[in-house]
Amino acid sequence: MEHSDTDPTRREFLRRTGQATLTGLAAPWLLNLSAMGEAAAFASTDYKALVCVFLFGGNDYANTVVAYDDASYAKYATIRAAGSGGTNGVALDKDALAATLLKPTTALPQGRQFALNPAMKGLANLFNTGKAAVQLNVGPLIVPLTRDQYNSSNRLKYPLPPKLFSHNDQQSVWQSSSPEGSTIGWGGKMGDVALSNNSDSLFTCISLSGNSVLLAGDSALQYQCSTSGAIAVRNLSNNFFYQTEIKNAFAAMLQQPRKHVLENEYNTVMKRGITAQAKVAQGLSTVQLQTAFPAANALGNQLKMVAQLIGARNSLGAKRQVFMVSLGGFDLHDYLNTKHAPLLQQIDDALSAFYQATVELGVADKVTAFTASDFGRTLASNGDGSDHGWGSHHLMVGGAVKGAAFYGTAPPVSITDTMAPDDQWHVGQGRLLPSTSVDQYAATLAKWFGVADSEMGSLLPNLKNFGVAAGRPDYPTNLGFMA
Amino acid sequence: MDEAEVASAPGTGVAVLGAAALLQACGGSGTPSPVAPSLPDANLTASYQAARFLQHAQFSSSEAEIAAVRSQGDSAWLDGQMALNSSLGAWDWLKQRGYDVIDENRFYEMEFQSNYMAWYQIMASPDGVRRRIALALSEFFVVGGAGVGTLTWGQFAMGAYWDVLCKNAFGNFRVLLEEITLNIAMGEFLNTLGNQKEDATTGRLPDENYAREVMQLFTIGLLQLNVDGTPKLGANGQALETFTQSDVSNLARVFTGYESDNSEGYSQSAIAPTYTIRNVGYTRRPMVLNAKRHSSLRAEFLGAVVEAGTDGKTALKIALDTLFQHPNVGPFFARQMIQRLVCSDPSPNYVARVATVFNNNGKGERGDLAAVFKAILLDTEATSAAGLTSTTFGKLREPMVRTAQWGRTFNATSLKGTWKIGNPNYSAVDALGQSPLQAPSVFNFFRPGYIPPSTAMALSKATAPEFQLVNESTTASYINYLQNFLINGMWVRAPELIISPDAATVTDGPDIVPDYTAELALVGKPVELINRLNLLLCAGQLSSETVTMMVTALSYDQANASSSDSTKRSYVAKALMFVMCCSEYLVQK
Secondary structure, eight states: OOOOSSOHHHHHHHHHHHOOOOOSOOOOOBOOOOOOOOOOOOOOSSOEEEEEEEETTOOOGGGTEEEOSHHHHHHHHHHHTOOSTTSOTTOOOSGGGGGGBOOOSSOOGGGOOEEEOTTOHHHHHHHHTTSEEEEEEEEOOSSOOOHHHHHOSOTTTSOOOTTTTOHHHHHHHHHHSSOBTOOOOHHHHHHHHHGGGSSSGGGSEEESSSOOGGGOOSSOOEEEOBTTBSOOOGGGTSSSSOSHHHHHHHHHHHTOOOSSHHHHHHHHHHHHHHHHHHHHHHHHTTOOOOSOOOSSOHHHHHHHHHHHHHHTHHHHTOSEEEEEEEEOOOOOSSOHHHHHHHHHHHHHHHHHHHHHHHHHTTOTTTEEEEEEESOOBOSSOOSSOOOBOSOEEEEEESTTBOOSEEESOOOOOOOOOSSSGGGSSBSSTTOBOOSEEHHHHHHHHHHHHTOOHHHHHHHOTTGGGSBGGGTBTTSOSOOSOBO | OHHHHHHHSTTHHHHHHHHHHHHHHHTOTTOOOSSOOSSOHHHHHHHHHHHHHHHHHSSOOOHHHHHHHHHHOHHHHHHHHHHSOOOSOHHHHHHHHTTTOOSTTOGGGOOTHHHHHHHHHHHTOSOHHHHHHHHHHHTTSOOOGGGGTTSTTHHHHHHHHHHHHHHHTTSBHHHHHHHHHHOHHHHHHTTOTTOOOOBTTTTBOOOOHHHHHHHHTTTSOSBOBOTTSOBOBOTTSOBOBSOOHHHHHHHHHHTOSEEOOOTTOEEEOSSSSOOEEEOGGGGGSOOEEOGGGSOOSOEEETTEEEOTTOOHHHHHHHHHHHHHHSTTHHHHHHHHHHHHHTOSSOOHHHHHHHHHHHHOOSSSOSOBHHHHHHHHHHSHHHHSTHHHHOSSOSEEOOHHHHHHHHHHHTTOEETTSOOOOOOSOSSGGGOOSOOTTOOSSTTOSSOTTOOOTTSHHHHHTOOOGGGGGOSHHHHHHHHHHHHTTTTTOEEESSTTSSSOOSSOOTTOEEEEEOOOHHHHTTTTOHHHHHHHHHHHHHTTOSOHHHHHHHHHHHTTOOOOTTSOHHHHHHHHHHHHHHHHTOHHHHEEO
16 A cells, blocks of 8 residues: 555545446356256245345454454454554554444353444444344355364365455355356345245345345346336437337347347346336335435445335335345455445444334334355454455344344454464464354345245255254354344 | 327328338338348458457457458458557556646546546547457456555556556567556555565564465466366366465565655645645556565465565566466466457367467467467457357457447547546446446456356356346446437537536537448438448348348438438437347347
8 A cells, every 4th residue: 555645535535526436336256056956935924035235345354343352352452553654553442442332132251342343333233222133253164164174185074165265256155155157146046935925026136236146046036226226228218219110129129039148148138127127116106215324325325225125015026035235345455444444334324224214114123134245354464454364253133133142153363373272263364264154144044034944955055064963063054143 | 300290190100110111021112122232242241251350359340441351351450450559658648638737626636537548548549459459458457447546646557557558468478467567556456555574573464465366367367277278177076276375475475565666756736735746757657666675584386486585576576477387377368368359158179279379479489469369369269150150159248348339430539639538337327337447346347257147158157257247227227328429429528628527517518429421321221321330330240130120110210311410310329229239239249
């Protein structure tokens, strides 16, 4: 990093006003060749929705859910104070954390305490009032691993998730258990088993964040809506073509089936969009949300549209939905001090408003939001940022979350490479070795959503290596954070 | 008025449809048939082939270029283009506009003029082949403009980055790799700039970002590859990864100690609060090494060793030579460049042919980019007729390439000469979804391994990277975006000024305007007009059924040679809307 010559606040302002950045571009994904099994449907009469809040770039866990008890904080501060020029490095001040201290109904063992980043006052409040919880040290695993096993050369017995520490691949692994190229994700598989509950299957899996493999199922498609709602093709309704016959010919061309597979796919998406747009516009016209969402907040804009679509659920015929929203910018190798808190502030403002909107819509206990990210980062500092890691802490928010609680195990605060117990839960530089797998996390959400135990294996191919049936009761298939 | 008559007369449309269909069916009474009769078929086929080659090699295919390719042959024409000197560079272009001035406009705090620069470069600068190749390289060695907005004179840093790509487009990969590594925009984007060595006292470690991405994205990738780009498999059938976290942490030491070269001095800003501003020239100077901040630890990566105490320059040479000599580079780079220029899912044999040229250009040189791009563009898989009848060959034209093609085909020019084309993604409702040099991250706009879920491509495991941008929102938004400028050109705020005021001005209006002279002459002659667009924009890849459909549709528009200019422009724009939204155009074969 090199600091600019001028006032950064003013520069941010000028850049914002000067030019908008790209909108609606998704991050990467991709390839599961898993068998296309027929999913059994489940019947439901109520409404439930899951909302994945993906933090692109790999969120810095250590400055998000911050070690707070004196012993842990002291270690954290020492490790993270490794800055340049006598500064505090990338450690947060303890005084600033008091207002966001998390107060679980059952205290963690060994006096461990955590606070959220000072920017996350709304979420700390949701946690402390029982509407949010924290899953500690969760990340992709194929089998439970110790650090010794991670370092083992026996990869048949101790397989690692593919392409660890790589952004695009770990985004995909989080969402689909497979790296870039994957085409089936666990949100989409949930959609497969829920499809029959919805009168229009297209509105089962909805992304506000472009293409995401999370929402791709065998049968379930992901419908991709914008923060402005469904986008109409203007010239199908305005006077650009003027003559109805020309307009009709254009509309037919756009939606025509093709023999060429790329052409056909383009037109298929086009046709789906045109068909859905009319329904979405009709549905949204019936929704008047009173809850104020934060302005100039990319995540807030997406969550506001999710809330409006949930408000339109009856019109759209939806009983089970999985949504995907996202915020980018978390790859803070640099500028962690100046850029991280504003991102977390956006999450805090957006998720707080979203929870309020679900209260307003009367579905607070029917909607569960949860965070996910490429990976956690190093606890060690590179001077003004942190580098790619593995396990991370994540948040679950909603009336059905058994809140004011931590799930999983608090990792020791250490970056050294010794045989001591404190060094067994990271794989170097404080890159956390997950003590809970994404499969366990996802299975807990899926169970609440209505997925039967017998269906879990088709969603989460590695779940079979966890839980009582696998002889690992210390890695339960239901983490217990959902009511 | 013509339109109102048709629209208000029930039944008229049906009659016209019947007549038009009849005309096409029998080629009858004075109306030309949809298959252009002006050239014998052999000539038309040759023109289509030339246009197809031109649209792979550059952004567009004018009548003059088609004629030149036909007379010189593909290979000789390409040699001629590659031999041309690079035209005015982006850095100099920005300076020529006046963006280097330190005044109350505070250009030194801005990056967004790199949009103007990049759009001018791909839409109007004269050497189209070099610019097209540079654009492909910009999607491999990615710097996203928004990610360097923290730099003073960010737009010039982006200009210097683009100039490095243009300068080396037909040079050697190893030279390009080093210039990109030391480029200040890349330095800021992936954190080599200001990266410091480890500090044993505090526990601070080198930043690992560039070390990881230079391996993962710019040279060798994550999996060991055969020369045809397929992954090598280990004894248990698993793909083999190329490097470990230890390789990253070790290589990171090599990229420590780099700082900006401020030897061109400083100036005071003009108005309060005054700052000392680095003079703009620093943005095109390679980063310099501060030995005191460079790690002196031993570093071991990919089987190579930088011994403890090695000087930074030597360490960099060892690192880049090691990466460059890795057998993965040829197939890894070749497959992605084929994807950018020719087809989304190239055959392993095509990749192998190009990778072999990368490995050795026939004269013993590794990494000869002119030879690599010639091999890509002249390969039989790119040129053979089989690709035209296949149901899988080709690629979705990138949105930004469509816009550049429109501009070049119709000689679009900035009336005021300011070329203020911003990032066309301000609103989700009418966005292009892409803008040159503005990828959202180092992972580009889409991934080379992307396979669209729930599609025929997913069943056959066929990659289709550009489809990562395709969804129910962006397909509609693209059409709305086109409507904003197809008739009268691109609307610009205060086009006579190099700045963009926040509020509307009286001069706001179309400034990037097309020259539709040839097309306006064909108003009322839908067969000729569609055939012309089919050749120039589609290399003849619209099927006869589609041409017939478009001609039939346009026949409902009563505009003709004596209509008003605005009526005629609308007619041309309707034809363009059909062509540029047609899947046979969007998927380039």
